[in-house]
Amino acid sequence: MEWTIQQLADSAGVTSRTLRHYDEIGLLPPARVGHNGYRFYDADSVARLQRILLLRELGLSLPVIAEVLDREHDADRALHTHLRLLEDERARLDERIRTLRHTLDARAGVDGSLQMMLEGFNDPYRDEVVSRWGERAFAVSNQWWHGKSLREQREWKRDTDDLIACWIAARKDGCAPDSGRAQAVAARHVAWLRAIPGTPLADGDRERSIAMIGGLGRMYVEDERFAAAYGGPEHAAFVRDSLDEYVRRTL
Structure with missing residues (x-):
């Protein structure tokens, strides 16, 4: 024809x-x-x-x-490429749908923020996570995060803020990294990491878990963004040393 x-x-x-x-x-x-x-x-x-x-x-x-x-001289290869592109497009649309639902939740009175409503359009942490922990760690944790409702995301961030506040309070009260209080917060911190799919802790990989905790502790000190979140370099060093002690005792 x-x-x-x-x-x-x-x-x-x-x-x-x-x-x-x-x-x-x-x-x-x-x-x-x-x-x-x-x-x-x-x-x-x-x-x-x-x-x-x-x-x-x-x-x-x-x-x-x-x-x-x-x-694309091979017909089967062309079809597989076609399928992959469609799947990539579907994943991008799914992320935008979740984001727009979050926006509607916020407009309906659920507490939200502009940054959170825009997540899915431009995840600012992708390159950093992939470079440190690999593509799978980003993909799995990203899927877990974007699968949460806006309210669940806010609750998780509030728990994170409370964890950081506990670290800062322990340091201000003069606790040593090997004290019972510091180790209790370190245990909570490790449990917080274990709850994130895609991390070595969630996967039960002991050696990579040790490396991850140590790497995060150093990053908290060396990266000024994280150091500021923990109240400054000295407070971040306290977190690092406490986590190192927890690893030595527990893992």
């Missing part, structure tokens, strides 16, 4: 001018050109146009689309 350029344009929801442009840049040549100069398209042309339109919807530029299609 063959279709004229107008028939294909009408069926695909694009303009004939768009199809002529795709032909001019070599992205979608017609199956044949009649003696009168009319373009005709066959089933392979339709399949290629479907791929082009999908990749356009995903935000790829025409030169990039041409490169992708030129590499």
